[in-house]
Amino acid sequence: xxxxxxxxxxxxxxxxxxxxxxxxxxxxxIPGDPAWTIARGRYGESTITPEMLAEVRAETGLDQPLPIQxxxxxxxxxxxxxxxxxxxxxxxxxxxxxxxxxxxxxxVISLVLSLILALPLGLIAAxxxxxxxxxxxxxxxxxxxxVPEYWLGPVLVLIFSVHFxxxxxAEWGDWKHMVLPAVVLGFxxxxxxxxxxxxxxxxxxxxxxxxxxxxxxLAQSRVIGYHAxxxxxxxxxxxxxxxxxxxxxxxxxxxxxxxxPGVGRLLxxxxxxxxxxxxxxxxxxxxxxxxxxxxxxxxxCLIADPTLRCAxx
Amino acid sequence: MASPxxxxxxxxxxxxxxxxxxxxxxxxxIVSRVATKSGRQSKTFFQRAFRTLAATGPGTILGLVILGxxxxxxxxxxxIAPHDPTEMNMLARxxxxxxxxxxxTDGLGRCILTRLLYGGQISLGVSFLVTIAxxxxxxxxGLASAxxxxxxxxxxxxxxxxxLAFPPVILVLVIAGLLKPDLxxxxxxxxxxxxxxxxxxxxxxxxxxxxxxxxxxxxxxxASSLRVAFRHIFPxxxxxxxxxxxxxxxxxxxxxxxxxxxxxxAQPPTPEWGxxxxxxxxxxxxxxxxxxxxxxxxxxxxxxxxxxxxGLRMVLDPTHR
Numbered sequence: 001x002x003x004x005x006x007x008x009x010x011x012x013x014x015x016x017x018x019x020x021x022x023x024x025x026x027x028x029x030i031p032g033d034p035a036w037t038i039a040r041g042r043y044g045e046s047t048i049t050p051e052m053l054a055e056v057r058a059e060t061g062l063d064q065p066l067p068i069q070x071x072x073x074x075x076x077x078x079x080x081x082x083x084x085x086x087x088x089x090x091x092x093x094x095x096x097x098x099x100x101x102x103x104x105x106x107x108v109i110s111l112v113l114s115l116i117l118a119l120p121l122g123l124i125a126a127x128x129x130x131x132x133x134x135x136x137x138x139x140x141x142x143x144x145x146x147v148p149e150y151w152l153g154p155v156l157v158l159i160f161s162v163h164f165x166x167x168x169x170a171e172w173g174d175w176k177h178m179v180l181p182a183v184v185l186g187f188x189x190x191x192x193x194x195x196x197x198x199x200x201x202x203x204x205x206x207x208x209x210x211x212x213x214x215x216x217x218l219a220q221s222r223v224i225g226y227h228a229x230x231x232x233x234x235x236x237x238x239x240x241x242x243x244x245x246x247x248x249x250x251x252x253x254x255x256x257x258x259x260x261p262g263v264g265r266l267l268x269x270x271x272x273x274x275x276x277x278x279x280x281x282x283x284x285x286x287x288x289x290x291x292x293x294x295x296x297x298x299x300x301c302l303i304a305d306p307t308l309r310c311a312x313x
Numbered sequence: 314m315a316s317p318x319x320x321x322x323x324x325x326x327x328x329x330x331x332x333x334x335x336x337x338x339x340x341x342x343i344v345s346r347v348a349t350k351s352g353r354q355s356k357t358f359f360q361r362a363f364r365t366l367a368a369t370g371p372g373t374i375l376g377l378v379i380l381g382x383x384x385x386x387x388x389x390x391x392x393i394a395p396h397d398p399t400e401m402n403m404l405a406r407x408x409x410x411x412x413x414x415x416x417x418t419d420g421l422g423r424c425i426l427t428r429l430l431y432g433g434q435i436s437l438g439v440s441f442l443v444t445i446a447x448x449x450x451x452x453x454x455g456l457a458s459a460x461x462x463x464x465x466x467x468x469x470x471x472x473x474x475x476x477l478a479f480p481p482v483i484l485v486l487v488i489a490g491l492l493k494p495d496l497x498x499x500x501x502x503x504x505x506x507x508x509x510x511x512x513x514x515x516x517x518x519x520x521x522x523x524x525x526x527x528x529x530x531x532x533x534x535x536a537s538s539l540r541v542a543f544r545h546i547f548p549x550x551x552x553x554x555x556x557x558x559x560x561x562x563x564x565x566x567x568x569x570x571x572x573x574x575x576x577x578x579a580q581p582p583t584p585e586w587g588x589x590x591x592x593x594x595x596x597x598x599x600x601x602x603x604x605x606x607x608x609x610x611x612x613x614x615x616x617x618x619x620x621x622x623x624g625l626r627m628v629l630d631p632t633h634r
Contacts, residue, residue: 018472022479030491142372145563154608158597158598246480271491
């Protein structure tokens with residue numbers, strides 16, 4: 001099983017290496033002198049002197065050639081030194097970690113919610129293809145893919161916070177704060193999962209072993225629930241992995257709307273405040289987490305589907 | 314039309330599908346519907362196209378019609394809009410629908426309908442431009458990769474993998490935000506991020522087509538690799554690329570308005586759908602309509618693009634049936 005994962009792990013390391021180069025180059029995307037940007041971030045705009053700029057250049061290595069700068073930066077990142085935030089003057093690592101945990105929590109909750117809903121929706125749609133209920137489930141998933149979360153969010157706030165007053169509209173704390181953002185975030189995965197389950201089941205139900213199961217007199221519930229579902233859910237694992245990765249990096253807007261203190265909102269604030277160390281560390285963290293999610297999904301696939309393991313041996 | 318390599322994708326795709334898929338099941342039901350309906354003798358290209366699209370379900374045509382209608386209405390904004398998009402009427406703030414203001418007014422007393430019509434010129438227009446640019450750039454890079462030596466091909470594709478490893482919204486956010494938040498930079502960021510899926514698809518498809526006899530024949534007749542790529546391979550990979558570009562148009566629409574909503578794109582008082590939505594948030598609890606109208610417009614545009622895109626993909630992209 002490990003041998004099946006080795007090439008994947010290798011390619012993810014290559015991707016991470018490449019991503020770190022791009023992330024490093026973010027510094028030069030800000031118009032003007034990077035040393036000036038850093039000096040402004042540290043000491044404020046009005047107090048910058050040429051001596052300060054020279055000091056910053058020497059300290060950050062901006063006077064050195066690019067590859068050496070990159071190597072120094074990468075060495076710092078790998079050893080856990082993510083730099084000091086321009087805005088809060090604190091080390092980036094700890095509070096980036098805290099924000100990441102919040103995003104992770106939110107992601108897991110919305111994935112679980114959407115999976116719980118998608119199973120019956122996809123199941124019913126697959127059992128009665130092209131019926132009204134199938135059409136309804138397709139329509140729901142179309143809606144889920146197209147609805148802008150920056151509209152759905154405020155609309156739900158309007159209904160549940162302003163009108164009924166049952167759920168808080170922002171901030172983060174107990175479970176009540178998680179409901180609305182998790183529902184809004186879960187809409188898109190719900191759509192993909194429903195489709196995936198339906199397509200997978202429709203394909204599997206055509207297989208000979210399903211006919212055999214019916215023929216030997218098994219109850220419909222056992223044929224569907226045990227024989228069909230087991231195989232139909234394997235393609236779903238990959239999609240769950242992809243959506244998991246997608247949510248980790250795609251919750252910016254929802255986090256901003258609901259004032260969730262996650263990585264997305266932190267990155268948004270850092271971009272608005274030109275807080276370069278936080279931006280670089282945050283983007284790298286998200287890319288890395290997405291890579292890990294990817295590998296995890298592959299592991300689960302290998303465990304769930306023995307034919308994949310055989311193919312490798 | 315006469316040469317075999319530039320055959321009309323609308324007719325080629327369903328015909329190829331008949332042999333590939335046994336009857337039965339959901340997706341095949343659609344495929345066979347496509348096949349039987351488009352199999353009839355039709356007179357013009359448009360009739361053929363219409364029949365093929367209609368066979369994928371009522372949604373495809375409906376989506377295209379709604380999208381077309383939105384484009385026409387927004388393009389005609391200077392003629393049909395009842396007011397000026399930035400004209401403020403402080404005496405008529407946050408009004409409900411009336412004959413004077415069909416969709417009411419926003420927090421600064423501006424006509425919402427007018428702003429939606431003008432806003433569409435930016436939201437739809439820039440999304441289309443971004444999508445066209447990403448399709449072209451991605452296709453050229455993908456074709457170049459497929460025609461290059463193994464080493465160059467490998468290098469290009471690794472680079473595509475790296476770009477795809479970034480979460481798109483965050484990459485757009487960082488690029489647009491670090492450059493300087495305005496509409497041009499947001500469009501630029503969307504292009505920088507959006508070309509990679511097209512490159513990957515164009516390369517995969519081109520690799521398949523490259524094996525076909527007519528490409529070999531073209532090479533034998535002494536055609537340059539540039540000519541082989543654009544005259545012989547490109548027309549045959551166009552279908553899936555067009556289908557993908559329609560799906561990516563939805564992403565462009567959503568992220569353009571979404572990042573403008575966050576303050577990274579068009580800046581107030583420009584009438585842009587995302588900007589309107591952001592301005593409306595302040596008055597949400599007093600007057601929900603201010604927020605409902607631009608949101609519903611973005612939703613409708615994305616929905617019709619996505620439904621039509623699904624149908625088009627069924628027709629244009631044989632691999633996704």
